[in-house]
Amino acid sequence: MYPYLDHEGPIAMAHRGGALHPDNLGYENSLRAFAHAVKLGYRYLETDLHATRDGVVVAFHDHRLDRVTDRTGVIAELPWSEVGQARINGHEPIPLLTDVLEEFPDVRLNLDIKADNGVGPAAAVLRETGAIDRVCVSSFSQARVQRIRRELGPRLATGFGQNEIARLRFAPFRLSSPGACLQIPEVYGRLRVLTPGLLRRAHALGKQVHVWTIDDPAAMHRLLDAGVDGLITDRTDLLRDVLIERGQWP
Template sequence: MGHLASIFAGSSRPAAATTIVAHRGAAGLWVENSLSAFRHSLAAGYLAVEFDVHFTRDRVPVVIHDLTVDRTTDGKGAVADMDLADLRRLRLTGTDGEQVPTLAELLDVLHPAGATAIVEIKFAADPPGHDDHCRALADILEQAGMRERVTISAFDWRSVVAVAKLGRGFDLTGVLRGRDIAGAAGAVAAARRLKEIGGAQLGLEFAAIDAGIVAACAAEGVGLGAWTPNEAADLARMRELGVGWIITDRPDRA
């Protein structure tokens, strides 16, 4: 088991416990990545959450999944093309007038509750400023007292490399889709590559996970998490396989 599973499990739980993580603040129950969703999650006892981070044009990290605001707000346009003031004029669809939260606002909710989090980097690794964004993200998490209570994750492993190079001691997760891995042998190769670049956790699409992959990650000393099973049978299978953590929209079913 990796560091993430250990900190999510907490001292009162057995080392082999599977941690249930509320995906985007339990998006199957509440409006994704809204402050109200995270507050509801914490109130329901889901103290491990996952959320996504983009940067605005004026370099403010905000909690939103997509590159654009089109799907989740009453506005249109790319997050990276908007200043925070532009974003503040928009409202999250399905809420009573909520705005896209800043990272700082969300951490102000999570920290006093003792929550832990998977923080997913959604800003691409190619544009100028990527490494500066990674540094700014690390700075804010440290200043909020969350360094030991988060893992920073990314599908683009260049972001994992960028955070690792900061030397801040963050737990790091490389995320893969099922098509990116081929059984236990693929898991071994991925785990070894992840360790080379400073990562400690592998986040894998749940449908690709089997007993061989679980065993391979354990043998390589890399933590394994599953995303995003939402049906009770799939959640039960992940727990039976012994994955370290499960990201789900429906933590109530787990």
């Protein structure tokens, strides 16, 4: 068992700090949003990672600044001296990965590396801060998942890469993966990703299944009843209420 996954009951994960909580609208992936989730009682936070042109790792979802900040430009093409001046919703600075690790030392982080240039710098931060045991690293890119595994070794909890998810879903007899968990949508386009068979096979292999991004209480109950191990949500208030109702809030 990875220390990251050592948790009694379903894992409740605040997606970008709870991006759709009424108090957080416009402040996703900010220290303000993360602090709000922690105050609600969340002990798992999800954030995406990008690296600036000079290798500074920031907790931010988009590859561009434009959508949620008062600046424009591609993060990978800009130095930190410029990215650091951007303000989320015009007010909150973009946090560094080190900021999040230091601000919330008792919280576990799910980290999604969004671009190839972020793998090496993110690995360096996690190594230098001694944070390997309190994070799970995932990515849509199978290559990025494999590279971060090589960089940080078997102690690191990682999500399955896309190719590994597909093999477990469609050709499970071929699967061999050091991944700790599957972090998947219930449905992707027209494809139903989460099925009873996939969940059963994952559990048989000792792998957890976390489903994103679930913001509807009825869906939360249904997935928890089905036996998923964690839910990732933008509506941190609603998931908290559901788990309290079920007697499963930590």
